[in-house]
Amino acid sequence: MFRRLVRLQGPLGNILSPDKVCPRNQQLRCAVNYSSALVEKGRFYKDVSISQSEGGLYEINLDRRKLKTPGGKLFTAPNEAMAIAVATEWDAQKDTLKYYTMHLTTLCNTALDNPTHRTKEQMISAALKFLETDTVCYRVDEPHSLVELQKNEWDPVLHWIENRYNVTIGSSSSILGPAIPKETNDTFRQHLKSYNFWSMTGLEFVITQLKSVVLAIGVIDRHLSVEQAVLLSRLEEEYQIKYWGNVEWAHDYESYELRARTAAGALFVHLSSESSTVKRKLMQN
């Protein structure tokens, strides 16, 4: 029986990259195309599953094809929990693929491909630079109720992190921001060095989203929940919303997007740095 070669043609007609043509006998090698943002890709798979490869790494399978990163590498997750979470993201896609809802997948792709070729040291330096303009340290002078709100909400977090890491950060209402002593920087640098490359990718992501090193560390150390951290990060906006009113298509939209990204980043850090063992305790009567 003859079988026709199934040619997958994009809307650009003949301008095809080699990746897009998938003859039947090469199905297992087909790259998942992330292609352009303009073309909406439909869900082309039915089942999502995970499989373990050598080295304890996990791969994602869409029907019978293995998921790949945008850089063309094979997608590998460091443990089962991460793989299941990513698989769930792919499984939750309905008729079209919406990459902007697949936060964990994006983070994994960034960690695997490292498209900007950054080292862990560069990421740590970039993260610590954020400390100089940390949201929690940057205070206003007026209106008075906002000053009070900032004091009541942000001071406890500052005290917590100063106690926890034995550092001085302080807050400032000048335009230059607080003066961070060198010892504080060194302490944090030492602490951040203990995270592996994947965790550091996630942590930097959370810092960039929350615009605050203090709040990011608060979430990662499980002192704050994600919702609390997002609220603290958007404190002034929430204050203005209470005064002027809420605009759903802007405020809620941004709030939920920030929550989703921060939650994804925090989960990414925790899943990348955990390792679990099961120890059976004998029941003693």
Added chain:
Amino acid sequence: MAAMAPALRVCRGILKELRASIGPTYNKSLAYNYVMDQFRKNKITGERYCRAQQEAHHDSNTYLCLLGSTRTHLALHKMYHGKGECSQESAAAMVGLRLPTQPGGKGWEK
């Protein structure tokens, strides 16, 4: 300081989110099995303050937040930003105007 919902509520919340995003087959999915497994494993502890249990509780809260906010964000996106470009007629109708018509054509059209 992290005042979080009790574990049972988080568990049910996660299952609700999974059902909403995956569909009726959610109780056969990988995530369902893994989440239920983790909740059962961490339920009983001999310690008074069990760090692993606290960590797992925080992680489950984080995952619930992730699932819930991505779904809400997607719904908001579809509602407000998903329509794409509209035609000239509907753009004009948005402010209560109509496009001008010239009966007989403009003369230079076919």
